[in-house]
Amino acid sequence: MIEAASASECSLLFFEIAGQTFAADPLEVVRVDRRDTDLPIVEIMPATPKGTRVLVAKTASGEFQLPVDRVMGVRRFPNSSLRRPPALALAVSGARANELMGVVLDGQTPVPIMDLKTISARAKSRAKARGR
């Protein structure tokens, strides 16, 4: 569920990993920070970002840092530009299906909207598995 900025608009945080643009719900991001080695790292994509920025997300188990190459900022989009994630978009992004919230059309370009909570939960479950 994307938080609506208004009745007809919504805000999305745009970031870039390995040359591919992604979006996320700003409400799922606690803050944008530099890479911090103290926080657990959760990779959004298989490719390892080379940038210094991380998106800090918070779950019940605590905060996680999700490395990105570049944070491009928060932008507003009309709700009409939101789409459900098509299979092609999943295939192109390489993301897991449950970690993709939808797609926003930035002009004619579809941009995947990532579910950071799900991604963080994936990290959490991995940690549990390692703990068992």
Added chain:
Amino acid sequence: MDKTVPQNGKSKRGGKRKAEVEATTTAKSSNVHPLADALMVLERVAQGDLSARVQALSGDDPAVVQLGELINRALSRAITSVSRDGIEKASELLVKVADEGDLTSWNVTSEDAQLRGLFDGVGRVLETQRTFVREINEAALRLSSSANEVLAASTQHETSSTEQAAAIHETTATMEELKHASAQIAENAGSVARVAEETLGAARSGRTAIHEFTTAMQQIRSDGLAVVDSISKLSKRVERIGTVVEVIDEIADRSDLLALNAALEGSRAGEAGKGFSIVAAEMRRLAENVLESTKEIKNLISEIRESTHAAAAAAEASRRATEQGEKLGSVAAQSVDGILSGVQETSDAARVINLATQQQRTATEQVVASMSEIEDVTRQTTQASRQATSAAADLAQLANRLAELIKRFRAD
């Protein structure tokens, strides 16, 4: 001889008459007895005086007077006979003197006092001639000998003069060649002096150029040290700028983070945070601009650092090169100083040689001129010697001729 010797009877009768007149005058004036006078005359005749005459031819005794006259006539005849004999003998001897040159045979005398005086005078003349002939003969012999000696000496002198003229001519020719050689040497020495002077000028220019080169090298080294110092300062300032840029970059990065987070906050605030989000976005754009700028600055700093390192390396290489150049310049200066010293000595020597050869050429020309004059004088001397030899030969011939002529006279 002709004047003293009677040539005819008229002259003889004239002399006889004169003696009779003188005797008559003497006897008349003395008033002597004719006989006594006759005795006195005979006495004188006995003594060899045929000129005596009886003066007293007048008297009482005709026989005495006739005696006196006969005595006078006899004496006159006797005188005539004696005079004729003496004159003939004298004529024969004089002919012998004239034909044979015999001056030794004159022994003519006469009972006649007048002829005796004449013959004695001729004898003294011939004696004088004998003396002259002896002296002339001796002088002719000496003259001949001297003329031969003069001829020999003249011939020797002529030969010597000819040889001397040939030697002087040869010497003059040699001196002429020496003059040309001296002129050539002087010209070559002048060329050497000019080349040495030009070389000296070039060496001086080279020394000046090396001095300027060394000065330039020192200036370059000094400038290079200043450049190194400036590069070092520039490097430090660049590092300082880099530090500042890092700070600015850090601030910009933080500002970017703050703007991002502010935008996040604005989005969370919904419609109320819209303006906040716009400000945050603007701030973020500014931060990104700063980051872009600092990135460019970093790139520039990196380029400047690389250039500074390259400049420092180049300055170091330049310093080493200038030090090497200074050493080479010093070595070159010492070499050129040595060359200059040598060239200076060469130039001085060439100048001295040039001067000496000029003097030599002048002296040689003077010697050639003097030799030419000597040759002229020698030629004149040779000509004079030939003339003297010819004259001596003529003189010798004349002396021989004179001796031959004198030999015709027999003086001893």
